[in-house]
Amino acid sequence: MARWEPDARGRMLAAALDLFAEKGYDKTTAGDIAARAGVTERTFFRHFADKREVLFAGPTALDEVVAEAIAKADEAASPLEMVFAAAREGAARIAEQRTREQAARRTRIVQANPALQERELLKMAAMRSASQKALAERGVGDPAASLAAHSGVAVFQSGFDRWVSGETDLSLPECIDEAIVALHDLT
């Protein structure tokens, strides 16, 4: 791949967020995004299957990040400690890829569109299922693996929602930690 490609990808991601906010998700085409980013439609489709995937594309899928984090977790860690470490790792990757402002804009676009909300739910389900599988490979049986996987997604989602809420200056990993404390307080 040519040297300029990573930059083109970043420009398409930014252009998509701008256009979805300006024109609305439904009225924006892949061609619009390509034009705004200064690339051809062919380049767009080399990177993304469709305009929806621009919102869900990252350098690494979240389910792979959490699976890796659980696989390399400390020998002595409990199932919950493993999934919390995975949620922190996922958060760290997201914070590298997107500013809070970008993440908040993306969240507003997703919330406004039922098809995108479904896609987001599937992403969270994939994260949960990958966590459960990774825990099983670490010797954690059910129901512990299933329940811990749910808890990992819970703190991730709760921390993420808080981060993009505009009500805090905490970083995303700090918001995850806050959610972990809140879950402890609850139980």
Add this chain to the structure above:
Amino acid sequence: MARWEPDARGRMLAAALDLFAEKGYDKTTAGDIAARAGVTERTFFRHFADKREVLFAGPTALDEVVAEAIAKADEAASPLEMVFAAAREGAARIAEQRTREQAARRTRIVQANPALQERELLKMAAMRSASQKALAERGVGDPAASLAAHSGVAVFQSGFDRWVSGETDLSLPECIDEAIVALHDLT
């Protein structure tokens, strides 16, 4: 509505499970289900939007059941106690509607079909979202409401999976209680 209708509905639900297992979900039509149940296609479509909805139709939607249970929960109950009571209530309703064998067959059909799995995930998401909203109406703020709602779905799903696994003779509500204990042990 005519007197025979509830019975026709039950026959269609049973016929659909039989046919999905025999012919496969994709190859079964609404007409096949109607014929097997001894009703007209028109009757089928008066009850269900399409063949998929036969698998997801219940007298009451799970999200409404849990919302009601949280609304009527004891004044002194903690957020977790409220969602656990809701999970038990949802389980009790399901156990009234389906035998374990029927639920297990339905689960096998859903697991074999990605589109049905997505629909099932959306059902669980609706249950979570309804729980979170009902908790908010009981004065529980976020992140507690969000985290508790996740925990409610976690014990429901874990208990349900156990119930249909064929590895236990416990009733569905008992499996939910087992999952609640397992979640306590985890934390």
